[in-house]
Amino acid sequence: MDRMMSARNLRVRIGATLALDDVSLEVGRGALVAVVGPNACGKSTLLRTLAGILVPERGTVEILGLPLHELSLGTRARALALVPQRPEVSAPFTAREVVSLGRYAVGSDWRRVDAALADTGLAERADVLCSSLSGGERQRVAIARALAQVGKDAVLLLDEPFSGVDPGEVARLIPVLRARADGGAVLVSIHDAGLARAFATHAIVLEGGKVVAAGEARATLTAPTLSQAYGHPMEETDGWIAPQLRFGR
Amino acid sequence: MVTRGIALLLGLLLVATAVRVSFGPVSVDGAIRMAFDLPSSSALALRGSAVFGAALLGGALGLSGLALQVLLRNPLAEPFVLGVSSGAGFGVALVLAGAYAFSAPAVAFGGEAGGAIVGAAATLGLVIWLSRSREGHDPTRLILAGVIVGSVFASATMLVEQMVPHGLRGDLMSWMAGRLPEIPEPQMLWVLAILVAAAALFMLWRARALDVACLSDDEVLTSGVSLGRLRAQLFLVAGALAAAAVAFAGPIGFVGLVAPHAARRLVGPSHRALVMATLVAGAALLVFADCVRQFIDVGTGRLPIGVVTALAGGPTFLWLLRRTRWTA
Numbered sequence: 001m002d003r004m005m006s007a008r009n010l011r012v013r014i015g016a017t018l019a020l021d022d023v024s025l026e027v028g029r030g031a032l033v034a035v036v037g038p039n040a041c042g043k044s045t046l047l048r049t050l051a052g053i054l055v056p057e058r059g060t061v062e063i064l065g066l067p068l069h070e071l072s073l074g075t076r077a078r079a080l081a082l083v084p085q086r087p088e089v090s091a092p093f094t095a096r097e098v099v100s101l102g103r104y105a106v107g108s109d110w111r112r113v114d115a116a117l118a119d120t121g122l123a124e125r126a127d128v129l130c131s132s133l134s135g136g137e138r139q140r141v142a143i144a145r146a147l148a149q150v151g152k153d154a155v156l157l158l159d160e161p162f163s164g165v166d167p168g169e170v171a172r173l174i175p176v177l178r179a180r181a182d183g184g185a186v187l188v189s190i191h192d193a194g195l196a197r198a199f200a201t202h203a204i205v206l207e208g209g210k211v212v213a214a215g216e217a218r219a220t221l222t223a224p225t226l227s228q229a230y231g232h233p234m235e236e237t238d239g240w241i242a243p244q245l246r247f248g249r
Numbered sequence: 250m251v252t253r254g255i256a257l258l259l260g261l262l263l264v265a266t267a268v269r270v271s272f273g274p275v276s277v278d279g280a281i282r283m284a285f286d287l288p289s290s291s292a293l294a295l296r297g298s299a300v301f302g303a304a305l306l307g308g309a310l311g312l313s314g315l316a317l318q319v320l321l322r323n324p325l326a327e328p329f330v331l332g333v334s335s336g337a338g339f340g341v342a343l344v345l346a347g348a349y350a351f352s353a354p355a356v357a358f359g360g361e362a363g364g365a366i367v368g369a370a371a372t373l374g375l376v377i378w379l380s381r382s383r384e385g386h387d388p389t390r391l392i393l394a395g396v397i398v399g400s401v402f403a404s405a406t407m408l409v410e411q412m413v414p415h416g417l418r419g420d421l422m423s424w425m426a427g428r429l430p431e432i433p434e435p436q437m438l439w440v441l442a443i444l445v446a447a448a449a450l451f452m453l454w455r456a457r458a459l460d461v462a463c464l465s466d467d468e469v470l471t472s473g474v475s476l477g478r479l480r481a482q483l484f485l486v487a488g489a490l491a492a493a494a495v496a497f498a499g500p501i502g503f504v505g506l507v508a509p510h511a512a513r514r515l516v517g518p519s520h521r522a523l524v525m526a527t528l529v530a531g532a533a534l535l536v537f538a539d540c541v542r543q544f545i546d547v548g549t550g551r552l553p554i555g556v557v558t559a560l561a562g563g564p565t566f567l568w569l570l571r572r573t574r575w576t577a
Binding site: 073076 | 322324457461463467470471472473474513517519
């Protein structure tokens with residue numbers, strides 16, 4: 001397997017809290033990895049560490065075999081892009097202008113910008129101010145910005161990219177992410193384990209900052225593993241995993 | 250849109266300049282009165298230097314406001330609202346009072362500027378530190394911290410005023426209201442001109458990074474922008490411009506808020522055009538405010554320019570506060 005990204009023995013603290021403890025992973029070319037786990041299990045911390053935003057207390061991150069911290073900011077911006085959990089735009093830019101900001105380190109390319117807008121279903125809304133878009137549309141603008149930033153042989157890190165996005169748009173975005181994973185690799189943190197099982201090739205389950213399961217998505221995202229991670233019984237119905245719901249009188 | 254916007258702002262600046270240069274004190278039978286006239290070449294030179302000073306000051310305040318709005322990702326940030334002008338004013342008041350107490354020779358621009366720079370940097374640092382939270386800078390906390398710190402420094406300046414003799418007190422009080430020099434010292438103009446030119450060139454050079462800096466920290470950091478370095482640079486630019494403006498004319502409010510907003514409406518948010526448009530808008534605003542005060546005499550002479558900008562800028566700030574929802 002052609003290795004795109006790897007992390008070894010990551011230990012990361014956020015203030016006094018140990019957010020990641022001895023986390024290691026390898027992501028090969030073509031992998032679409034779902035990062036799953038309960039709130040505050042370390043999903044965002046893991047993605048932000050892999051993006052080079054957080055510096056681990058211990059451990060290393062490599063991208064295409066090179067230590068991440070040794071890469072210049074420009075090289076890093078060509079090798080990976082991040083969609084954060086809460087994207088922000090604090091100036092009256094249109095969707096198209098925001099997506100074009102992704103090209104800062106790599107040079108202006110309006111064709112790539114327009115292609116990213118089309119991929120995220122925003123072609124018709126390209127000239128609308130971001131502040132006038134719905135929450136789901138703004139989330140898609142952030143995804144489009146990341147798609148425009150890097151080529152097909154790069155790593156995409158997406159932190160809960162589907163929050164606020166309607167199911168139809170999620171269904172349209174998944175093939176786009178799969179296509180990006182074909183040439184590079186994509187890591188997506190997500191709460192919906194059933195959806196993760198449906199679209200991801202691989203999965204990592206985090207609990208309390210530790211990896212409790214990792215491997216191929218279907219084999220990893222099982223009801224027993226997820227029940228333990230979420231502290232709530234999960235059940236598998238027709239291949240779909242969801243929390244058990246009991247409505248008492 | 251960009252060319253038309255900048256042309257409109259330049260047109261406003263030219264009109265305001267023409268009005269200001271054509272209007273000023275003339276001597277009639279030994280008495281001074283204000284009138285439109287065709288000034289003599291010496292009067293033209295004097296008024297020209299006053300207009301040049303006002304334009305530079307407006308440009309400095311506008312660019313300082315723009316730098317702060319990017320630095321703090323807050324559309325309501327500007328040196329006066331964040332207390333930076335009051336902090337710089339306190340620094341200058343201390344220098345002037347100290348010079349009086351120790352019978353030092355008349356304090357030159359260097360001394361006042363030193364006090365203003367220390368006061369501005371200390372205030373900006375304090376306000377940013379006070380508004381920090383785990384999530385970054387909380388916009389509400391930032392404005393509150395700026396208002397409170399600014400009030401404390403304004404009160405401290407008043408305390409200094411009470412401790413100095415009557416003559417110096419009057420000078421300090423009128424200077425704290427924002428006093429545009431009628432005959433600016435040439436070296437003051439040079440320092441301000443060099444600072445404004447350097448700040449504008451720097452911001453133009455970093456225009457694209459300033460655009461990216463309007464995204465969330467995580468997006469900026471992974472887009473190839475060195476956010477820490479950019480913020481340190483903007484801190485220096487905003488602080489130096491605000492300090493120089495205060496040393497030149499005292500604390501003048503709201504130009505740093507109104508100029509970038511007016512410019513954004515005319516040329517859009519991209520900093521490549523916005524920097525120049527803000528510079529011209531700030532210049533036009535202050536020269537226009539200087540024109541307005543020439544026509545208003547409340548019996549004690551012309552109004553301090555700070556009063557004119559506050560009367561016009563305060564309501565603008567409140568209007569922006571109600572309608573601004575940029576953070577998406």
